[in-house]
Amino acid sequence: MTDPQRGHEGEERRPEQVHLNRIERRRAKIREEIERNRRGEYRVPTWVLTVVLVVVVAGWLALVFLS
Template identity: 50%
Template sequence: MTTPAREPDQHPPGEKPERSFEDVMWGRVERRRERIRAQVRTARAGDHKVPTWVLATVLALFLLGWLYLIFFG
């Protein structure tokens, strides 16, 4: 019985190919890019729980209170 010929980049069943450092790093980069794309899609959809103006107002009040404590506290 003969063994079927394999392509050079194919591996027998049950044997995992070794991944190089570059392959691992490239996979991480691709996953990170996909997460960023998903976050951008979500942000563009506008499904925010708190409006931006509310966050900006809270930040401004926090900074003003901090400055008040520094100069008059």
């Protein structure tokens, strides 16, 4: 595994540089996700699907037991 404190050539990097690189990678990832969503390549997050499933099952159980 590579050491985040060292660059590609092995030179020392300051923690501020490591932090800024991390922020830039995060911003790039967010930009790419927004571009995918604008093209219509979005996906529904897993937590949303889980919430929908729980609501459907709870509604079905309420219908069965309260009828």
